[in-house]
Amino acid sequence: MSENNRKTIASPVPGKVAEVKTKPGDQVKRGDLLLIVEAMKMYNRVLTPYDGVVREVAVSAGQKVNTSDPLVVIEV
Template sequence: MSDEHKQMRIDAGLVRELAELLSANELSEIEVEDGDRKIRVKRELTVAAAPVQHVVAAPQAASPAAAAPTASAADTASTPMEQAGELVRSPMVGTCYLSAEPGAPAFVGIGDTVKQGDTLLIVEAMKVMNPIVAPRAGKITQLLVANAQPVEFDQPLVVIE
């Protein structure tokens, strides 16, 4: 009976913390292993709904930018720029940061010239800062995300022409 009781002992605080990490980072599953104890927290995601939300979210992100006078010209020509330029996409779900720390200058801005390997921005996932680098040299023609914005896997972040 003591073995069964030992297996049933669950750290409710840890489970709550893991559940919060799932929600905060939009993950579907997280697992923690400590010796012979293993805790796995899962949530059901509707796979078909995620792409629909992603497609709807992208135009909404462009709409507020269209309201700004300087961005409206770039948004009007966004389709040709996307075709002529290369989209840099997020390799993961996380939070996008345009600078290394609050108050620091942004890594890049529209019109900046970058070399292959230059850091464009950071995507933070699970408290790990992941630099997103330029896949090639070119000029930044569009920033498709805002600072501290949540991003999805494969979401367009930057256009390099």
């Protein structure tokens, strides 16, 4: 498997991971919900822009994240 096939979904906002909605091995389609990040008292839905298989979930619920921190790795 080439590294080019692996796409990292990064946090779009600084905040706290409220809920993780996926796990390694899950088959996902573009637009599927991966996780929810709370920022500025708002729940932000992080969707996958790719079809593929989730290979890694780098965060857990309750964890603080900054913009660009890796959240999920998807093999496309």
